[in-house]
Amino acid sequence: MPIIDQGYQHWSGRLTGHRWRWLAITHHGVKIAMRSYFLRYVLLAAWVPALVLVTTLSAWGLLERKSKMARTFIQFMQFMNPGVVADPRHYCGAVWRLAYGYFFHVELFFAMLVILIVGPGLISRDLRVNALPLYFSRPLRRVDYFLGKLGVVVTFLGMVLIVPAVIAYILGLLFSVDISAVRDTFGLLLGAIAYGLLISVSAGMLILALSSLCRNSRYVALLWLGLWFVSSVVSSVLTAVHHQQQRYVYHPPPPSSELMTRQGAEPLTMNHAVASTAKKSDVPVSRNWRALLSYTANLSRVGTKLLGTNAAWKQISLLEPTASGRHRLLVRFGGPWYPWYWSAVVLAGLLGLSLCVLKLSIRTLDRLK
Amino acid sequence: MSGNAASILFALEKVTKTYGSITALDELSVCVPPGAIGLLGPNGSGKTTMIRTLLGLIPINGGSARVLDMDVHRRQLDIRRLIGFVPEDECLFPGVTGVEFVAYAGELVGMPSRDAMQRAHEVLDYVGLTEVRYRLVESYSAGMKQRLKLAAAIIHDPKLLILDEPTNGMDPAGRKDMLALAHDLAHHKNMSVLFSSHLLPDVEAVCDHIIVLGAGQLLVQGNIRELKAVHPGSFEVRLKEDGTSFSQQLTDLGCAVQRRGDMLLIQIPSGAAPAMLWQAAAANQQQIRHLRSQRSTLEEVFLNAVERTSCRL
Numbered sequence: 001m002p003i004i005d006q007g008y009q010h011w012s013g014r015l016t017g018h019r020w021r022w023l024a025i026t027h028h029g030v031k032i033a034m035r036s037y038f039l040r041y042v043l044l045a046a047w048v049p050a051l052v053l054v055t056t057l058s059a060w061g062l063l064e065r066k067s068k069m070a071r072t073f074i075q076f077m078q079f080m081n082p083g084v085v086a087d088p089r090h091y092c093g094a095v096w097r098l099a100y101g102y103f104f105h106v107e108l109f110f111a112m113l114v115i116l117i118v119g120p121g122l123i124s125r126d127l128r129v130n131a132l133p134l135y136f137s138r139p140l141r142r143v144d145y146f147l148g149k150l151g152v153v154v155t156f157l158g159m160v161l162i163v164p165a166v167i168a169y170i171l172g173l174l175f176s177v178d179i180s181a182v183r184d185t186f187g188l189l190l191g192a193i194a195y196g197l198l199i200s201v202s203a204g205m206l207i208l209a210l211s212s213l214c215r216n217s218r219y220v221a222l223l224w225l226g227l228w229f230v231s232s233v234v235s236s237v238l239t240a241v242h243h244q245q246q247r248y249v250y251h252p253p254p255p256s257s258e259l260m261t262r263q264g265a266e267p268l269t270m271n272h273a274v275a276s277t278a279k280k281s282d283v284p285v286s287r288n289w290r291a292l293l294s295y296t297a298n299l300s301r302v303g304t305k306l307l308g309t310n311a312a313w314k315q316i317s318l319l320e321p322t323a324s325g326r327h328r329l330l331v332r333f334g335g336p337w338y339p340w341y342w343s344a345v346v347l348a349g350l351l352g353l354s355l356c357v358l359k360l361s362i363r364t365l366d367r368l369k
Numbered sequence: 370m371s372g373n374a375a376s377i378l379f380a381l382e383k384v385t386k387t388y389g390s391i392t393a394l395d396e397l398s399v400c401v402p403p404g405a406i407g408l409l410g411p412n413g414s415g416k417t418t419m420i421r422t423l424l425g426l427i428p429i430n431g432g433s434a435r436v437l438d439m440d441v442h443r444r445q446l447d448i449r450r451l452i453g454f455v456p457e458d459e460c461l462f463p464g465v466t467g468v469e470f471v472a473y474a475g476e477l478v479g480m481p482s483r484d485a486m487q488r489a490h491e492v493l494d495y496v497g498l499t500e501v502r503y504r505l506v507e508s509y510s511a512g513m514k515q516r517l518k519l520a521a522a523i524i525h526d527p528k529l530l531i532l533d534e535p536t537n538g539m540d541p542a543g544r545k546d547m548l549a550l551a552h553d554l555a556h557h558k559n560m561s562v563l564f565s566s567h568l569l570p571d572v573e574a575v576c577d578h579i580i581v582l583g584a585g586q587l588l589v590q591g592n593i594r595e596l597k598a599v600h601p602g603s604f605e606v607r608l609k610e611d612g613t614s615f616s617q618q619l620t621d622l623g624c625a626v627q628r629r630g631d632m633l634l635i636q637i638p639s640g641a642a643p644a645m646l647w648q649a650a651a652a653n654q655q656q657i658r659h660l661r662s663q664r665s666t667l668e669e670v671f672l673n674a675v676e677r678t679s680c681r682l
Contacts, residue, residue, distance in 0.1 A: 008495045008558050011488055011526040015479035018446050024476040032464050121463075129507075130460040134521070137424055137454040138477045139446040 021140055025148020029122065030155050039117045043159060046110035050164030053103040054171050060095055061175025063088040083319040093184040094312035096172065100165065100192055101309035107161050108296055108303075111199055112228050114156050119207030120220035122149045123362070128215040132362070146208065146358060153204035154197075161196035165189075191306040198306070199299055202347050206295075209354035212361040227295055235294035242290055291336050292346050301336055301343035310334045377438070378403045378529060378561050379423055384432035386418050386585075393418035395585035396432065405555035407572035407593070408565040409671055410582035416565050419582065420531055423563075424449060437528055450478060453522030457533040457565075459514060461506050467517055468493060468502040474521035485524065492520040496550060512543030519550060523560070530554060531563045536571050544571070551575045569667045579667070581674045588674035596670045599662045606633045606646060607659035614653045622649070634663060 033039060059073040063085070074085060084091045126132060135145055169189045173181060210223045291297040304310050313334035317326040378401045386394040394415045410416050421427045423436050425445030434441040436448045462470050468489050475485030493502045496516040501509065509517060515535055522530060532551060536544040552575045555562040564575050572579060573593065581589040589596065608615060612633060616626045622645060625636040637645060643660075650657050665673075 008523070008554065009491060010558075011484075011524075013480060013484045013488075015450055015525065016481070017479070021477065021479060024473070027482075028462075028473050028476070125463045129463045130458055131462050133454075133456040133458065133460050134462060134474065134518075135477065136426065137449065137452075137456065138474070139449040139479065140477060141446070 018139060018144075022144040022148035022151060025135075025140075025145065026151030026155060029149065029152035033118045033152065033156070036117060039114070039156075042110065042113055042117060043156070046107065046114070046160040047164060049103055049106040049110075050168060053099055053164065053168045056099045057096060057168055057172030058175040060088060060092065060099075061172060064092060064176060081316060081319045084316060091316065092176070092181055093188070094315045096185050096188055097308045097312040098316075100188060100307050101304065101312075103165070103168070104161070104192070104195060104303055104307065105300065107164075108199065108299060110160050111157050111203065112224075112296065114160055115153060115203050115207050116221055116224055116228075118156050119153055119204075120211055120224060121217040122152060123208055123211040124214050124217045124220050127212070142362060145362070149208055150201070150204045153207060154200040157200040157203070158196065161199060162193055165192040165196060188307065191308065195303045195306040198302060198347070202299065202351060205351055205354040205358075209357040209361075212358055232294040232296055235291055235297055238290040238293065239288065242288060288336075288338055289342070291338065292342055295350070297336070298343035298346045301338070301340050302347065304336070305340035310337070376402055377435075378406070378563075379434070379436040381419070381422065381434045382432050384422060384434055385430045386415075386422065386427065387430050393585055394422070394429070397582075397585060397587055398432075399580060399587050399590060401580065401590075402578065403561045404578055405552070405562045405564065405576040407576035407579040408563055408582070409567075409569070409572060409579055410588075411675055413584075414582040415585040416582055417533070418585075420454075420533060420563070420565065423531065424452065424454060450525070451528045453525070453527035453530045455515070455518045455522045455530070455532045455535055457537060459511070460518075461514065463507070465506060466503050467498055467506055467509070470506050470517060471520045471524055475524040478525045480525055488524050489520070492524050493517075495523075496520045497546065511538045512540060512547075515539060515543070515547060516550075519547070523554065527560065529561045529563065531565070533565045534567070535564070536566065536568060548574045569671060573667050579670075581671055583675055589670060593667065597664050597667065599664055600636075601662075602639060602641070603634065603636045603663035604643065604646065605659065605661050605663050606635055606657060607631055608633070608650070609656040609658050612653070612655055615649055615655045618649045618653060619646070632659070 059070065059076075062070040063073065084095065088095075126135070136142075166189070169185070169192070173185075206227070207220075207224060210227075211217075211220050214220050214223075291301065310330075313330055317329045317334075320326040320329055380400040381394075382398050383396045384394050384398070385392065385396055397415065397419070408416050408419070418427070422429055422434055422441065425436075425441040425448050429441075437451050439448050441448060462473055465473065468486070471489035471493060472482070472485040475488055476482060480488065490502070493499055496519055498513060498516055498520065501513060506514070506517060515538075519532075519535070530551075535551065536547050539547060548571055551562055551564060554560045555575060555577075562575065564572055566572050576593060578592055579589070579596070580587065606612075616628075616633060619626050619635060619637075623638040623641075624645075627634040635646065637643065646660065647657070649655075
């Protein structure tokens with residue numbers, strides 16, 4: 001027998017246990033997804049907001065240290081209340097929270113985009129090429145399969161949401177003036193990680209459920225786009241209509257020439273209408289349920305709670321000399337103000353629905369003919 | 370369920386499995402030794418349900434089952450670690466090359482990544498896919514896909530390999546190669562093989578032992594050589610010329626004569642000697658060109674078993 005044709009050889013290696021078997025699916029899924037140039041570009045772009053976050057936190061650290069370099073940054077902070085810049089150490093926690101709030105606001109878009117690229121084919125492609133018998137005839141349970149596929153989404157969203165947030169936190173601390181900053185901001189780190197995980201798990205389960213409904217990844221991508229964009233648009237339109245109605249109830253339409261100058265020199269904006277509604281309406285703005293129709297708005301609402309951005313705005317609003325000024329600032333920059341647990345319930349409901357869909361649509365035995 | 374565990378590949382005892390009002394396995398009891406086993410049965414006889422049961426994929430309604438001396442209720446995952454399965458349908462892991470496909474299959478069983486990749490190359494060599502291992506699996510032909518699935522099933526060196534209709538849709542050359550691989554694994558590589566097929570020649574080419582199922586019950590089980598045993602007093606005879614007078618004489622002497630093609634199947638009376646055939650040929654000036662004791666073919670074994678069940682039902 002030639003040496004190149006030795007035939008079958010026995011393998012005497014050792015197999016690993018069942019507990020981490022799902023990691024093989026995650027590892028494989030990440031490897032396959034990373035072959036997409038488009039995904040790599042999106043991941044790269046998703047790190048730009050992280051650079052901005054790191055820069056902001058570092059600049060604030062320099063400001064706390066009263067470094068000369070901080071003067072350069074101060075000119076970029078003219079939009080802030082001078083009282084905040086004057087006492088950077090006192091407002092360190094609030095500024096960090098707001099910085100993280102804006103960071104996640106932008107990253108949420110990238111997260112949805114990454115899911116749009118990675119998610120649709122996760123299960124639908126397996127269904128199309130009938131891969132399930134290959135999985136389930138091996139020592140895998142359904143939960144391992146789902147965990148493995150979810151792991152792919154969580155890995156990529158972790159790269160977009162959690163890893164940059166943690167790195168920014170560490171770098172921010174390095175630039176900070178003293179170790180007490182850890183005490184003020186450690187809760188924020190936990191909140192950021194929790195928010196990142198919330199987005200990853202919630203959106204991951206949702207895209208898996210959608211992916212299990214259809215064998216064509218393109219249709220799944222369309223479903224995801226619908227969930228993301230259409231729900232946001234519908235929610236925004238309904239909210240705008242609601243605000244408009246409130247505005248007409250409490251502010252009868254003035255002559256068109258007065259519209260732009262009604263409140264002094266400032267133009268009449270939607271936020272003014274909301275602010276005045278909040279003060280006068282029997283139905284307070286905090287009971288406005290319309291934002292619940294948007295999937296991303298629900299994630300954002302829970303995010304504001306986890307990151308504490310509304311509390312940060314409240315702290316900063318105290319610098320405003322008048323009550324109406326404080327109120328205006330909160331309405332303009334803070335919010336949404338409806339109870340966060342409403343959104344949590346909506347997200348929990350979607351999670352439950354996703355689990356039901358996955359349980360019903362992925363049955364091991366029906367696929368094994 | 371008793372017996373020496375080492376000498377039993379799998380054993381089912383009064384296993385019942387129903388799907389609604391349909392009984393797929395009806396108190397099936399079977400005990401199978403290691404080796405190359407053919408699983409035969411008409412459509413709907415319960416072959417696939419039996420394979421699912423062995424893999425621990427379905428809960429059974431009654432009875433007990435042990436595979437490789439492990440209970441299928443309690444140790445499904447451990448059993449699947451020791452089994453390689455080649456499904457009947459076309460199924461693939463999408464978007465990967467051949468070698469990645471096989472390595473991934475190994476990782477799913479629990480092989481370390483590096484071992485899985487190294488072993489993937491070895492088994493692809495073995496099944497003859499060396500040249501195409503870096504091609505995307507979607508571009509493989511039907512025969513290549515079958516061999517790829519076989520490679521994925523044996524990457525972890527299983528103790529039991531289950532092949533479900535492995536030659537379906539293959540051209541003759543591919544079929545021959547697949548049968549040769551299955552035979553080699555079963556007879557030279559110390560791997561037990563459960564070979565489910567409708568094609569009796571395929572089963573005969575690979576297996577030593579068969580199980581025939583019908584209506585969820587065991588119809589026949591045994592060693593193929595024993596099932597194809599010599600029929601005492603029954604002979605196959607071929608003459609040089611037409612043997613009408615020869616047949617007539619034998620019938621007059623109390624033999625049952627049946628023509629099958631150019632062959633005569635002759636059952637001599639009990640107690641009679643085969644020499645009577647030579648005497649009858651000499652008397653009728655016939656030349657015997659072929660004479661041998663009659664054996665059943667696997668097809669006859671199978672059809673007789675299925676017919677018996679039909680009569681019983």
